[in-house]
Amino acid sequence: MSLYINDSTGVDELSVVGSQEQSFKSPAYALFANKQKNGAEAPEPKLFVFKAEDNEYQEISASALKKARKGCDGLNKKLIKQKEQDAKKQEQDAKNLEKQMSSLNIKIEEDKSLPAAQKCKINTSYAKVGERVKVSGWIHRFRSNKKVVFVVLRDGSGFLQTVLSGDLALAQQTLDLTLESTVTLYGVITKVPEGKTAPGNVELIVDYYEVVGLAPSGDESFTNKIAEGADASLLLDQRHLTLRGETLSAVMKVRSALLKAIRRFYVEESLLEVTPPCMVQTQVEGGSTLFKLDYYGEEAYLTQSSQLYLETCLPALGDVYCVQESFRAEKSHTRRHLSEYTHIEAELAFITFDDLLNHIEKLIINSVKYVLEDPVAGPLVKQLNPDFVAPEGPFLRLEYKDAIKWLVEHDIKNEDGAPFKFGDDIAEAAERKMTDTIGKPILLTKFPVAIKSFYMERCADDESVTESVDVLMPTVGEITGGSMRITDADVLVERMKSEGLDPAAYYWFIDQRKYGTCPHGGYGLGTERILAWLCDRFTVRDCSLYPRFSGRCKP
Numbered sequence: 001m002s003l004y005i006n007d008s009t010g011v012d013e014l015s016v017v018g019s020q021e022q023s024f025k026s027p028a029y030a031l032f033a034n035k036q037k038n039g040a041e042a043p044e045p046k047l048f049v050f051k052a053e054d055n056e057y058q059e060i061s062a063s064a065l066k067k068a069r070k071g072c073d074g075l076n077k078k079l080i081k082q083k084e085q086d087a088k089k090q091e092q093d094a095k096n097l098e099k100q101m102s103s104l105n106i107k108i109e110e111d112k113s114l115p116a117a118q119k120c121k122i123n124t125s126y127a128k129v130g131e132r133v134k135v136s137g138w139i140h141r142f143r144s145n146k147k148v149v150f151v152v153l154r155d156g157s158g159f160l161q162t163v164l165s166g167d168l169a170l171a172q173q174t175l176d177l178t179l180e181s182t183v184t185l186y187g188v189i190t191k192v193p194e195g196k197t198a199p200g201n202v203e204l205i206v207d208y209y210e211v212v213g214l215a216p217s218g219d220e221s222f223t224n225k226i227a228e229g230a231d232a233s234l235l236l237d238q239r240h241l242t243l244r245g246e247t248l249s250a251v252m253k254v255r256s257a258l259l260k261a262i263r264r265f266y267v268e269e270s271l272l273e274v275t276p277p278c279m280v281q282t283q284v285e286g287g288s289t290l291f292k293l294d295y296y297g298e299e300a301y302l303t304q305s306s307q308l309y310l311e312t313c314l315p316a317l318g319d320v321y322c323v324q325e326s327f328r329a330e331k332s333h334t335r336r337h338l339s340e341y342t343h344i345e346a347e348l349a350f351i352t353f354d355d356l357l358n359h360i361e362k363l364i365i366n367s368v369k370y371v372l373e374d375p376v377a378g379p380l381v382k383q384l385n386p387d388f389v390a391p392e393g394p395f396l397r398l399e400y401k402d403a404i405k406w407l408v409e410h411d412i413k414n415e416d417g418a419p420f421k422f423g424d425d426i427a428e429a430a431e432r433k434m435t436d437t438i439g440k441p442i443l444l445t446k447f448p449v450a451i452k453s454f455y456m457e458r459c460a461d462d463e464s465v466t467e468s469v470d471v472l473m474p475t476v477g478e479i480t481g482g483s484m485r486i487t488d489a490d491v492l493v494e495r496m497k498s499e500g501l502d503p504a505a506y507y508w509f510i511d512q513r514k515y516g517t518c519p520h521g522g523y524g525l526g527t528e529r530i531l532a533w534l535c536d537r538f539t540v541r542d543c544s545l546y547p548r549f550s551g552r553c554k555p
């Protein structure tokens with residue numbers, strides 16, 4: 001038998017017959033094709049190779065034939081290997097299919113012979129070691145290692161480590177679970193093995209579960225929506241989702257504990273909580289930051305401070321406080337200004353300026369202490385702000401005039417770049433430098449009349465300054481502003497007029513002085529500012545649920 005080879009027109013394929021018209025491309029392949037067609041034992045064909053220079057087929061040389069035999073062996077080996085690989089793949093595919101079919105076939109059913117599961121929140125589940133419970137929540141973390149699936153469940157009250165094994169881990173339904181899906185897990189609460197840690201030191205050994213709502217996977221998946229390192233404004237657009245994260249939710253939990261602590265302090269100090277209106281027709285802190293609104297055709301504003309209303313409550317209710325939203329149309333984009341913030345304000349009757357300072361100091365020390373003692377918030381503060389040290393009294397009391405001296409001595413310049421002089425406003429940057437350098441809480445007192453609000457009482461021994469106070473904290477600066485209030489109606493009216501305010505609109509506020517005046521004072525504490533200090537957040541925006549600032553009023 002003869003086979004023909006032409007390396008320019010030939011083709012190495014099994015369908016080729018090997019004639020002069022339909023030749024192979026290489027001698028090795030011609031031998032290989034012959035074995036494939038006629039069997040391994042078939043006699044070796046004679047090979048003729050086309051020589052272009054002579055324009056004819058000539059019998060292959062002995063050395064070329066030797067090389068061709070070697071090549072043929074190589075092709076044979078390659079074929080065997082390929083066949084083996086194909087067989088393996090087929091076997092694996094069959095196994096996968098079988099597994100998938102069995103995963104699909106696994107029905108997750110509750111074993112009714114088990115003790116009934118008690119419904120509970122995660123934070124109460126920690127104490128139920130040995131008991132069968134059912135816990136509902138969101139899948140915070142998900143990890144599968146073929147035989148076992150670990151889910152960290154979150155329900156707001158805490159995190160629970162849970163373990164799914166056996167059929168539960170293999171079931172397609174489990175493999176399809178996604179982050180943020182909601183589930184109800186049933187199982188027995190078990191202590192984690194020695195040396196392992198988990199929230200509450202327990203894990204739930206799941207024996208049954210139900211899917212409540214499956215969250216999207218792929219492009220729409222939770223982690224794609226709030227990718228790590230995404231732009232701050234994109235994250236704010238997705239605030240409803242970012243709030244689910246460990247840091248923001250921790251700050252919100254500390255926030256709740258702080259408000260609880262503040263209320264506890266006020267109860268202890270016999271202050272009564274009131275809720276003044278947010279829609280008002282008077283200003284408290286200057287016209288430039290008023291949010292105007294059309295109130296049935298009349299001009300009205302969103303309140304800047306509830307102070308004036310609190311003052312009017314004193315004769316009716318005694319010392320009062322409120323936790324109310326305040327609104328400021330702040331044009332500046334600073335890390336400590338919001339357009340809407342939660343304002344903790346209090347007003348106290350028959351006090352001296354010193355009483356006011358002592359009260360503010362006690363409020364801060366005690367409420368921080370209560371937060372740190374809180375079983376949920378205390379550890380969260382430690383986690384967010386590991387270096388936090390609870391403030392101790394007495395706070396440094398620094399008069400404005402001495403602060404000016406301090407700033408000059410430390411070569412810190414005012415807003416015009418000049419050395420500070422009496423009467424200058426100590427703006428944010430200088431204030432923060434001073435506070436951070438001193439490194440502890442400061443009660444900055446006795447600001448000049450000209451740079452403070454119209455309602456502030458002057459100091460008896462120096463008419464150029466007021467009985468006013470700002471509390472400054474390292475890293476954030478001012479967290480509280482307060483003062484004694486003018487007690488004399490005529491003096492107050494005079495001050496209002498010199499500030500360009502129409503006393504007629506404030507008749508109800510002035511009446512507080514007319515119908516039984518009293519020395520009194522109060523203050524406002526910015527919730528987000530004290531939180532930024534407590535939780536070591538760079539900006540107050542991280543301390544508000546849905547922060548509002550210029551350019552941001554959604555979601």
Ligand code: 4AD
Nearest residue numbers: 305307328337338341345479480481522523524526
């Ligand atoms: O110093 P302020 O303007 O004082 C008042 O409003 C008084 N009427 C309060 C009173 O005496 N009842 O504001 C008080 C505190 C500030 O110290 C600061 O913590 C916070 O409110 N604050 C702001 N927080 C966030 N964003 C803003 N734009 C804020 N403006 C003031």
